[in-house]
Amino acid sequence: MVEVRLRVNGADASLDLPPQVSLLDALRERLGLTGTKKGCDQGACGACTVLADGERINSCLALAVQYAGREITTIEGIAGDGPGHPLQAAFVRNDGLQCGYCTSGQICSAIGMLAEHGAGMPSAVTEHLCADGAELTDDEIRERMSGNLCRCGAYNGIVDAIREFAAAEAER
Amino acid sequence: MRPFSYVSAPDVATALRAVADDPGAKFLGGGTNLVDLMRAGIEQPDTVVDITSLPLAEIGERPDGGVRIGALVRNSRLAAHPLIRARYPVLSQAVLAGASAQLRNMATVGGNLLQRTRCPYFYDRTAACNKREPGSGCGAIGGFNRGHAVLGVSGACIAAHPSDMCVALAALDAVVEVESVRGVRRVPMASFHRPPGETPHVETDLSPDELVTAVELPPSPTAANSRYRKVRDRASYAFALVSVAAALEVRDGTVTGVGLALGGVATTPWRARRAEHALLGAPATEESFRRAAEAELAPATGLPGNAFKIEMARRAVTATLRRLLTEGSPA
Ligand SMILES: Cc1cc2nc3c(=O)[nH]c(=O)nc-3n(C[C@H](O)[C@H](O)[C@H](O)COP(=O)(O)OP(=O)(O)OC[C@H]3O[C@@H](n4cnc5c(N)ncnc54)[C@H](O)[C@@H]3O)c2cc1C
Ligand code: SF4
Ligand code: FES
Numbered sequence: 111m112v113e114v115r116l117r118v119n120g121a122d123a124s125l126d127l128p129p130q131v132s133l134l135d136a137l138r139e140r141l142g143l144t145g146t147k148k149g150c151d152q153g154a155c156g157a158c159t160v161l162a163d164g165e166r167i168n169s170c171l172a173l174a175v176q177y178a179g180r181e182i183t184t185i186e187g188i189a190g191d192g193p194g195h196p197l198q199a200a201f202v203r204n205d206g207l208q209c210g211y212c213t214s215g216q217i218c219s220a221i222g223m224l225a226e227h228g229a230g231m232p233s234a235v236t237e238h239l240c241a242d243g244a245e246l247t248d249d250e251i252r253e254r255m256s257g258n259l260c261r262c263g264a265y266n267g268i269v270d271a272i273r274e275f276a277a278a279e280a281e282r
Numbered sequence: 283m284r285p286f287s288y289v290s291a292p293d294v295a296t297a298l299r300a301v302a303d304d305p306g307a308k309f310l311g312g313g314t315n316l317v318d319l320m321r322a323g324i325e326q327p328d329t330v331v332d333i334t335s336l337p338l339a340e341i342g343e344r345p346d347g348g349v350r351i352g353a354l355v356r357n358s359r360l361a362a363h364p365l366i367r368a369r370y371p372v373l374s375q376a377v378l379a380g381a382s383a384q385l386r387n388m389a390t391v392g393g394n395l396l397q398r399t400r401c402p403y404f405y406d407r408t409a410a411c412n413k414r415e416p417g418s419g420c421g422a423i424g425g426f427n428r429g430h431a432v433l434g435v436s437g438a439c440i441a442a443h444p445s446d447m448c449v450a451l452a453a454l455d456a457v458v459e460v461e462s463v464r465g466v467r468r469v470p471m472a473s474f475h476r477p478p479g480e481t482p483h484v485e486t487d488l489s490p491d492e493l494v495t496a497v498e499l500p501p502s503p504t505a506a507n508s509r510y511r512k513v514r515d516r517a518s519y520a521f522a523l524v525s526v527a528a529a530l531e532v533r534d535g536t537v538t539g540v541g542l543a544l545g546g547v548a549t550t551p552w553r554a555r556r557a558e559h560a561l562l563g564a565p566a567t568e569e570s571f572r573r574a575a576e577a578e579l580a581p582a583t584g585l586p587g588n589a590f591k592i593e594m595a596r597r598a599v600t601a602t603l604r605r606l607l608t609e610g611s612p613a
């Protein structure tokens with residue numbers, strides 16, 4: 111057992127864990143934060159996406175002990191106690207989900223993605239690598255979100271929701 | 283997952299000592315390959331030495347004009363770095379073509395160099411696999427081998443090397459810096475990965491107690507005009523069937539500099555020396571490109587499941603060079 115001090119959604123939690131426990135299992139099984147989902151447990155689906163210091167990662171391939179002291183944000187932290195996050199509302203308005211299993215991961219991933227895009231990071235479909243800030247076209251959104259699979263195939267609604275939210279944020 | 287003990291190394295000396303004293307120890311980078319393989323029971327270390335706190339996460343210019351990349355630089359940071367985007371665009375593109383954004387945020391340069399094959403028989407502990415269990419046979423040779431290699435193969439193993447980043451590093455003549463308690467040494471990319479031969483479980487030139495500390499990119503005027511092309515079963519988030527990293531310099535219609543490497547088709551990141559040899563000094567024309575691609579693929583041996591890759595690789599090489607000639611680099 112090792113003592114792991116996690117910081118999740120702004121609160122500190124100290125857990126005694128065997129080092130093989132993933133961050134995903136620590137969140138779900140020890141902290142009761144079941145918003146983060148387990149799809150493949152192999153890094154291949156994105157359902158387990160959370161933010162670590164604002165960067166999106168797959169919590170299924172992260173050992174909890176390796177993320178001690180990092181600022182972890184899950185969908186519960188993004189939603190907050192109030193009416194929820196505007197990106198959640200955009201998903202609902204645009205039919206960005208059917209069963210909803212992939213949705214927490216999609217939303218955490220989209221928030222991380224918009225921060226990456228805002229910082230000028232290119233993607234595999236960015237035509238000019240050195241140009242400042244590639245425009246967030248639908249092709250860019252699809253490529254940058256390709257780490258999140260949706261077995262229901264709600265992709266069109268997901269892209270619509272992200273585009274709508276990003277445009278509203280840009281106007282603020 | 284088999285239980286193990288966990289140590290986080292604060293500095294390189296501690297990390298090196300931890301593995302030197304313990305043959306069952308393994309370094310942990312981003313964990314995107316090692317944790318997966320441990321969960322599948324394929325890797326079973328007694329001790330996991332977390333190296334992500336080591337001060338090896340910088341990218342900097344070298345006095346000779348080249349670039350030094352710390353082994354703990356995350357893949358996403360590598361691809362986005364201004365020096366890499368401007369001077370070695372093929373490397374940015376190759377990294378961005380691999381895995382997903384989440385995985386690239388976790389994965390390190392050292393881990394990417396040492397990632398293991400995605401051969402499905404290697405992952406299936408009930409299957410025969412000489413790489414996982416020397417002498418047990420190879421499930422892929424008479425089985426499902428659509429993703430497997432056509433170059434550098436042996437009768438013991440035909441697993442394709444999965445990395446995109448490494449293909450660009452091979453084309454760029456990168457050098458890997460490694461350190462152990464015995465000291466520091468430099469290994470050129472061309473000899474870092476080993477073809478399977480009769481010992482497919484030996485994959486690199488590295489001893490188990492050696493730590494990759496950095497990758498060095500030599501200065502290169504050719505590298506600024508470079509591109510990566512990846513052919514795969516879906517548009518994103520899939521391993522390569524065929525990939526090409528190419529750098530090209532043309533003066534007065536003649537090829538004066540070239541770096542070429544192939545991914546998805548070979549057991550190691552494949553430096554295309556035959557094609558480079560055919561191209562240097564040749565006119566920069568479609569015909570030369572095609573001839574160079576043919577020379578490179580001449581020794582390829584396909585199986586019913588993967589022979590399609592031979593023609594696919596020829597076309598991908600030709601198309602990448604053509605695009606570099608007509609459109610230049612994506613920088
Ligand atoms: C779903 C999925 C899709 C993927 N798709 C692609 C793809 O399309 N293209 C591609 O190229 N890759 C792909 N990958 C693989 C990914 O790039 C690798 O898993 C990643 O680069 C490994 O880096 P890491 O830091 O996480 O390594 P780890 O998992 O931490 O380590 C991997 C190995 O390297 C060793 N190691 C790590 N660092 C060092 C060091 N500094 N010195 C010595 N040894 C070290 C470890 O002991 C271990 O054996 C994919 C992975 C997944 C899970
Ligand atoms: S190709 Fe190599 S890794 Fe795959 S089953 Fe054969 S021996 Fe194992
Ligand atoms: S559960 Fe982590 S990527 Fe699928």
Ligand code: FES
Pocket residue numbers: 206207208209210211212213259260261262263264
């Ligand atoms: S909404 Fe069902 S998996 Fe995406």
